[in-house]
Amino acid sequence: MDQLVLDLTPTPTPGFDNFLAEHNREIIAALNDASGERFVYLWGAPGCGKTHLLQAWIAHAERTGRAAIYLDAKTEHLPDFAREASFIAVDHVDDLTPDDQITLFSIYNSLKESGEGRLLMAGRLPPMRLPVRDDLRTRLGWGLVFQVKALSDDDKLAALKRHAAERQLAIPDDVFRYLLTHWRRDLSSLIDMLDTLDRYSLALQRPITVPLVKNILQTTRNDAP
Numbered sequence: 001m002d003q004l005v006l007d008l009t010p011t012p013t014p015g016f017d018n019f020l021a022e023h024n025r026e027i028i029a030a031l032n033d034a035s036g037e038r039f040v041y042l043w044g045a046p047g048c049g050k051t052h053l054l055q056a057w058i059a060h061a062e063r064t065g066r067a068a069i070y071l072d073a074k075t076e077h078l079p080d081f082a083r084e085a086s087f088i089a090v091d092h093v094d095d096l097t098p099d100d101q102i103t104l105f106s107i108y109n110s111l112k113e114s115g116e117g118r119l120l121m122a123g124r125l126p127p128m129r130l131p132v133r134d135d136l137r138t139r140l141g142w143g144l145v146f147q148v149k150a151l152s153d154d155d156k157l158a159a160l161k162r163h164a165a166e167r168q169l170a171i172p173d174d175v176f177r178y179l180l181t182h183w184r185r186d187l188s189s190l191i192d193m194l195d196t197l198d199r200y201s202l203a204l205q206r207p208i209t210v211p212l213v214k215n216i217l218q219t220t221r222n223d224a225p
Contacts, residue, residue: 013055014052014055015056015059015060016028016056016060019049019052019053019056023151024146027042027148037144039118040143040145041123041127041140042145042146042147042148043124043126043145043146043148044149044150047150047186047187047188047189048149048150049151051091051188052188053120054120055089057087057120058087058089061086066086066087067086067087069085069087069088070089073093073094073100074091074092078103078107080103083110083111085117088117089119089120089122090120090122091121091122093121093122102133105133105135108139109139127145156190160176160187160190163194167194169198171194172209175210178214179193179194183217196216
């Protein structure tokens with residue numbers, strides 16, 4: 001299973017149209033409201049869709065000609081030039097370093113005082129429970145705060161089928177259900193596994209079936225550190 005395959009099918013860009021919003025319609029409405037609250041904080045368990053929403057929001061801002069930037073506090077420091085953007089999304093605020101907490105606090109205040117620009121932030125916990133400095137914690141609770149509701153298994157099944165259709169993958173229902181019960185529970189991991197199945201299916205010239213999934217899951221677990 002080590003054969004490499006060129007993946008010619010682009011991964012769909014996160015957007016509001018490919019986010020299952022059955023339990024989060026209020027969030028989508030707030031993020032699309034051009035005249036609404038300028039400061040929004042999203043919280044919820046890993047895998048509930050926060051990153052998707054932040055990236056969709058930035059992509060929408062860029063399509064409308066706004067200077068926008070997505071920042072992931074888990075993997076990068078917040079650059080000082082971020083304040084030059086009018087739409088700023090900061091993901092994983094739980095992981096902000098002390099210096100980055102100061103930077104975000106400054107960005108928040110600059111936007112507030114200017115009366116322009118918007119700031120969307122996300123973390124695992126509600127504002128008052130975040131492990132950040134007190135003044136930043138207070139700022140995060142000033143605007144709109146939403147809990148991103150986790151998807152049910154039926155929601156995840158619908159999302160997996162949509163992703164497979166977008167990538168033109170022929171996958172039987174028993175494969176989807178097997179993944180839901182034998183692989184990681186968050187949607188991003190499930191979708192990543194679909195893409196892995198696609199690559200191995202092409203490499204081995206075999207259809208995507210439950211036996212193939214079992215082999216790949218076993219290989220993945222054996223290779224895990």
